[in-house]
């Protein structure tokens with residue numbers, strides 16, 4: 001395949017230019033330009049085709065160009081694209097709230113719609129705080145997070161995010177919250193297996209609550225199935241029940257950040273459904289709930305919380321695009337389509353197939369160390385040596401290079417070196433929920449070739 005992005009280069013313009021100017025060094029090759037997208041495929045303006053194998057940043061759950069969603073977008077825009085919530089209710093809001101809370105089930109009677117995952121985190125933290133104050137527990141304000149984790153890029157969300165690199169940069173600007181270790185299952189401390197380490201992580205939560213003072217702890221926030229920060233980490237089942245029990249014991253709210261794992265991606269509407277004995281008090285959603293067709297996030301909360309906050313004077317929070325009618329209409333079409341086409345069940349079925357194919361690839365590959373996740377929220381971890389699980393040398397930026405090689409083969413994969421690779425390096429393999437069996441095979445075939453390309457580079461450099 002010819003080099004798609006040899007010219008022009010970043011920074012060539014005197015002013016303006018693409019947003020990548022904020023990320024790439026001057027003179028770096030520019031990204032291809034998007035021309036169109038349909039289903040799981042995307043085309044650039046040079047006519048090259050790519051498979052959207054990670055759904056962008058695990059967002060495009062419905063794939064691209066869905067006609068029903070586009071029609072709903074036009075229909076609502078023609079009626080009223082925008083109407084602010086202090087003046088009007090909107091039917092689109094009511095319909096989406098009914099649909100989403102109905103799918104989420106008992107304990108999630110209310111839905112608060114915002115413009116993305118970070119706003120959802122901010123809204124959840126503030127709702128939790130106001131609820132505690134309204135109940136007479138004003139001493140509770142600390143929200144424990146996990147290390148590593150990701151809950152958003154705004155300063156409040158970053159305060160509960162476990163990312164030492166972001167914390168080093170932005171820590172002075174925020175009130176950083178306590179962290180406990182995430183229960184990794186592959187890269188473990190010496191003398192641990194996944195279960196014993198998860199037990200240690202549970203004990204660390206209780207220790208943290210006691211050390212900080214239980215009367216000061218408002219909530220514990222986790223990604224029930226990990227996102228980019230942990231590479232689709234799934235803890236042993238008992239972890240979820242044990243965490244729920246500790247939160248109950250100390251009156252701490254449990255918040256599941258399902259920005260990535262929610263809206264059907266793991267084969268359930270909420271990943272929380274995988275652990276029915278450990279229902280959280282609140283859930284955040286984003287990404288899949290509008291599947292990239294509009295910016296959207298949501299907080300799901302029980303009626304008791306919302307009533308208490310409303311009765312105490314109302315929620316001290318809001319955004320201009322809160323419950324935007326256009327976004328709600330799009331979200332309603334997305335979620336309806338997902339339910340009516342049986343895409344949640346497809347996520348479970350195709351997830352099992354993809355996971356099995358990735359395991360088979362692991363058996364053959366010298367650098368694929370681990371496959372993990374649930375449903376279609378899957379990741380593969382890259383190592384230099386499968387025996388020692390050695391992390392690739394930092395300067396090779398291994399997963400970013402693999403993503404580059406994959407893009408050359410027409411496969412788009414989202415990758416991450418959390419905290420500069422301190423915890424390992426992984427690629428998300430999380431295609432849209434519409435993916436077919438044949439498309440799964442195509443993804444795995446291209447991924448195998450891309451990993452082989454990278455292995456060849458490592459062999460040439462005598463690194464493996």
Ligand SMILES: Cc1ncc(COP(=O)(O)O)c(C=O)c1O
Pocket residue numbers: 057115116117118119121150151152153223227228257258259260286287
């Ligand atoms: C688990 C999780 N929470 C929160 C966010 C932030 O969402 P957004 O980028 O829409 O603000 C993300 C984004 O990747 C995420 O994966």
